[in-house]
Amino acid sequence: MLDVPDLDTANRCSVVTRERGGREIIAWQTGTARLSPRMLAGRNSGPLFFTDRKARPSVACNDIDPTTRRARLSYRPAGELLEAHTARYDAGPRTQHRLRHSRLTHAAGEGASTPVLMRLSGHTSVRSLAKYARVSDEGLRRYQANSDPAARRLPGRA
Known part of the structure; x- marks a missing residue:
């Protein structure tokens, strides 16, 4: 999952959380950096991609957009x-x-x-x-x- 505040479009990089919980910096190519603001749609926290409905109560807090309460897209x-x-x-x-x-x-x-x-x-x-x-x-x-x-x-x- 990618937390939006960790996205640095100016430097085309981001901090991501890998499958087993490890965090590291990845580099984006120019096209991805240019698309990111459109994908974020003004959000500044939560998952980058999320479902179109609210999360079930059992979903981890890190996997929920705090504004819309929608879950991270699996x-x-x-x-x-x-x-x-x-x-x-x-x-x-x-x-x-x-x-x-x-x-x-x-x-x-x-x-x-x-x-x-x-x-x-x-x-x-x-x-x-x-x-x-x-x-x-x-x-x-x-x-x-x-x-x-x-x-x-x-x-x-x-």
């Missing part, structure tokens, strides 16, 4: 909304899992280091990370070419 309904709203695209509906896998794969293909990928994904185990971040043959060749000291000295290369 993973399954958020996934259903994402799939419904992305079904019209050529590749079909997107899932949260597919987006996560894709982001990590692209970052790995661009040469991101294992510690960067682990921080980006929130994984604490390289074994878990390996399930998501798979580098293609082309990505490996591109990385090798860009990191080759002899290739960097060739004229016309950036």
Whole structure:
């Protein structure tokens, strides 16, 4: 869950609470930082995404918007909304899992280091990370070419 006061759109970062309660800073890309004020709709506390109805009494206080009393949107309904709203695209509906896998794969293909990928994904185990971040043959060749000291000295290369 992301508490709104922890969102810093100017510096494109935020403090988030991970699955097991650990808190850390994550960096947002520019597009997310630009969308955030519209998603917040003037709120300054509570969950970032929440349901359209009031929370049951059994819901934890941290998972409730203090103004509207609505509950934090859980993973399954958020996934259903994402799939419904992305079904019209050529590749079909997107899932949260597919987006996560894709982001990590692209970052790995661009040469991101294992510690960067682990921080980006929130994984604490390289074994878990390996399930998501798979580098293609082309990505490996591109990385090798860009990191080759002899290739960097060739004229016309950036």
